[in-house]
Amino acid sequence: MQTISLGGVNVPRIGQGTWRMGEDAGHRQAEVRALREGLDLGMTLIDTAEMYAEGGAEEIVGDAIRGRRDEVYLVSKVYPHNASAKGVQTACERSLQRLGTETIDLYLLHWRGQYPLDETVAAFERLREQGKILRWGVSNFDVADLQELDTPDCATNQVLYNPESRGIEYDLLGWHAQYNMPIMAYCPIGQGGALLQDAALQSIADKHDATPAQIALAWVLRHPGMIAIPKAVNLVHLKQNAGADKLRLDNEDLARIDAAYPPPTCKQSLEMV
DSSP states (O other): OOEEEETTEEEESBOBOOTTTTSOGGGHHHHHHHHHHHHHTTOOEEEOOTTGGGGHHHHHHHHHHTTTGGGOEEEEEEOGGGOSHHHHHHHHHHHHHHHTOSOEEEEEEOSOOSSOHHHHHHHHHHHHHHTSEEEEEEESOOHHHHHHHOOTTEEEEEEEOBTTBOGGGTTHHHHHHHHTOOEEEESTTOSSSTGGGOHHHHHHHHHHTOOHHHHHHHHHTTSTTEEEOOOOOSHHHHHHHHHGGGOOOOHHHHHHHHHHSOOOSSOOOOOOO
16 A cells, blocks of 8 residues: 655555544444454554544544554544643543553644644643654644644644545645645545535546545545545445555546536635534
8 A cells, every 4th residue: 555654654545534433332343343454454544533422433443453553553633622731631641541552643633722832732742752642733724824833843734635625725735745744634535425426426436447435535645745534334445445545547537526626716714524
């Protein structure tokens, strides 16, 4: 699988998201199994957050990586209302307990909140000194937020990106390329399923003997500095996600997607879900 340097570590460019996991106890076994099968397929970056099912997703991840922690690049996120000097410390310790590990590889501020960025960054740096996290980053930050952050120590920015949500192409993508900071794309195949029913994507998928979801993932990964973190519980979908790593779109494919989902022509507010 293609890899990219993230915080000084080579990680797969297709990882596993966990949003909506841990919300139903009846799905727990299937969710744990899916994450483990994803690891078997080489998708060893797992992204989660204390927000997801109020810690429930972290518990699912903890079960999935038990006995396999050394294989996993583990990402979690802190709520903005926990991003104070004391709040970051206690939130991280709770996440570590739920995840069943001593260290989180990458710890992100989920989005901006009431606390000054320098206070949150100082708290992240203390966690790094304690060995509780290895690197830190942000999520849902636009160009102005990153300029205010103004530090080379931020490892990544996790943002919404798929053919339906292209606003970051106007300026944020260029900023990241300039500073050589990878982007982690969440919801890379959309949310409600409408994108996967799109006629243009289906036609391109037929051409490549692929699925619309694989086309959407390959489209996101056309940018060399991009990581995609789709969520899947079904084994077929997991295999398809991993298989998108080998798919390459040509100029005709990209033009058809542009026609269906035009790129931005002006600055747009950063989309979040």
